[in-house]
Amino acid sequence: MSFRRVTLTLLLFAVARAFPAQQPSILPDLAREIDSIPAIDNHAHPMLSPPSDVTDREFDALPVDSMAPQTDPVALRPDWPPLHDAWQALFEVDLQPPLTPETQKQLDAARARVKAREGEHYSVYVLDKSGIATMVANRVAMGTGVQPPRFLWVPYEDALLFPLNNTSMAAQTPDRAQFFALEDKLRARYLHDAGLTRPPATLDTYINQVVLPTLRRQHEHGAIAAKFELAYLRSLAIGNPTKAEAASIYAKYIDANTSPDPEGYKLLQDYLFRTIALECGRLGMAVHFHSMAGAGSYFSITGGNPMNMEPLFNDPAVRHTNFVMLHGGWPFVHETGALLQKPNVYLDISQQALVVPAPTLATWLREWLELFPDKVLFATDGYPYAPYLGWEESTWLSARNARKALGIALTGMERDSEITPARASQLAHMVLHDNAAALYHLHPSQP
Numbered sequence: 001m002s003f004r005r006v007t008l009t010l011l012l013f014a015v016a017r018a019f020p021a022q023q024p025s026i027l028p029d030l031a032r033e034i035d036s037i038p039a040i041d042n043h044a045h046p047m048l049s050p051p052s053d054v055t056d057r058e059f060d061a062l063p064v065d066s067m068a069p070q071t072d073p074v075a076l077r078p079d080w081p082p083l084h085d086a087w088q089a090l091f092e093v094d095l096q097p098p099l100t101p102e103t104q105k106q107l108d109a110a111r112a113r114v115k116a117r118e119g120e121h122y123s124v125y126v127l128d129k130s131g132i133a134t135m136v137a138n139r140v141a142m143g144t145g146v147q148p149p150r151f152l153w154v155p156y157e158d159a160l161l162f163p164l165n166n167t168s169m170a171a172q173t174p175d176r177a178q179f180f181a182l183e184d185k186l187r188a189r190y191l192h193d194a195g196l197t198r199p200p201a202t203l204d205t206y207i208n209q210v211v212l213p214t215l216r217r218q219h220e221h222g223a224i225a226a227k228f229e230l231a232y233l234r235s236l237a238i239g240n241p242t243k244a245e246a247a248s249i250y251a252k253y254i255d256a257n258t259s260p261d262p263e264g265y266k267l268l269q270d271y272l273f274r275t276i277a278l279e280c281g282r283l284g285m286a287v288h289f290h291s292m293a294g295a296g297s298y299f300s301i302t303g304g305n306p307m308n309m310e311p312l313f314n315d316p317a318v319r320h321t322n323f324v325m326l327h328g329g330w331p332f333v334h335e336t337g338a339l340l341q342k343p344n345v346y347l348d349i350s351q352q353a354l355v356v357p358a359p360t361l362a363t364w365l366r367e368w369l370e371l372f373p374d375k376v377l378f379a380t381d382g383y384p385y386a387p388y389l390g391w392e393e394s395t396w397l398s399a400r401n402a403r404k405a406l407g408i409a410l411t412g413m414e415r416d417s418e419i420t421p422a423r424a425s426q427l428a429h430m431v432l433h434d435n436a437a438a439l440y441h442l443h444p445s446q447p
């Protein structure tokens with residue numbers, strides 16, 4: 001052996017000792033199993049299939065196109081590298097982000113080709129590509145291609161909380177000015193559906209002629225939960241006012257051209273929230289609420305802290321209602337984890353699964369799974385963000401990233417001998433499917 005060969009061999013030996021072969025971050029068998037589980041997506045905003053897709057605005061109660069600018073997380077920016085994989089998987093095109101005007105046209109054409117090919121089946125096609133058996137669709141109304149059994153409905157209830165003149169609420173931030181205009185429109189629709197043109201004169205009649213019939217109608221049309229975007233509109237702190245307090249605010253302002261002061265108005269909102277939460281419990285509907293630093297530069301991160309809900313969770317009167325903290329409460333991920341000890345409180349990883357890369361998301365998942373594994377739900381928050389990031393791409397990217405995060409978390413637990421391979425498999429099924437199936441009492445024949 002030449003001197004050079006010996007030197008090279010020694011050098012390679014030294015390198016091998018300094019950098020031992022890296023173990024894969026996810027055990028290969030576990031990764032395969034996680035990829036093969038048909039998931040229940042606890043929260044997303046699918047758009048309708050052709051031909052209704054062109055005019056669909058009902059994927060959100062607050063579909064605001066012109067909010068004041070914010071600093072976007074990198075995963076929502078046009079140069080996010082994983083976009084390439086989503087475009088390829090969904091639309092069979094090989095394009096690099098960021099798109100130019102020319103490549104954006106190519107993506108639009110590829111999307112249009114797949115839509116033309118799939119027709120009304122298009123929304124289900126997106127689920128199939130993303131490994132999702134059932135998507136819980138948070139929409140104002142369902143429609144073409146977005147129907148059971150593959151899509152289950154979650155409507156919006158915030159509009160019912162704000163029946164009075166909302167001028168003072170809207171004046172709080174430029175974004176809320178747009179939000180309250182949209183909520184006023186949705187409430188007018190709920191009034192119309194209840195056969196009314198204006199709110200009744202008393203709180204009792206408002207509850208009995210509008211609030212409860214709206215919920216019961218939604219339930220009859222298949223709603224499995226009621227969604228609140230409350231954190232965009234005010235704090236999540238729900239007090240416990242008396243009926244008399246709420247009724248007097250209602251009676252005083254229902255016909256007024258002025259707004260109540262925010263403190264007084266809050267009593268009425270809190271009373272109505274509790275009324276809805278109680279009825280949801282009676283009907284077997286869960287209550288979903290946005291709990292994460294939200295979109296827009298004026299979102300109150302403090303007001304959206306899920307710890308604000310603890311007094312409500314601790315109230316025995318609403319223990320028959322299940323609450324789901326959507327988006328896992330980021331940045332309050334430890335707080336949401338602690339709140340899972342309440343028997344009727346759950347969380348999902350929607351939105352985080354899109355914007356937080358798997359290694360970081362895995363650390364939160366692991367903490368929750370080590371403590372309350374039956375309370376953690378997979379979800380994407382697929383949403384039409386931008387021409388380069390449609391609800392299709394955001395669903396696909398979130399699903400892939402969430403599976404990776406789950407794999408990293410479970411692999412870490414297995415390597416540290418916290419769980420057996422069999423338990424890792426069971427936990428994967430729980431997060432991706434079984435926990436949601438149990439929460440919503442889904443029939444075994446439900447995909």
Ligand SMILES: [Zn+2]
Nearest residue numbers: 044045138381
């Ligand atoms: Zn959402």
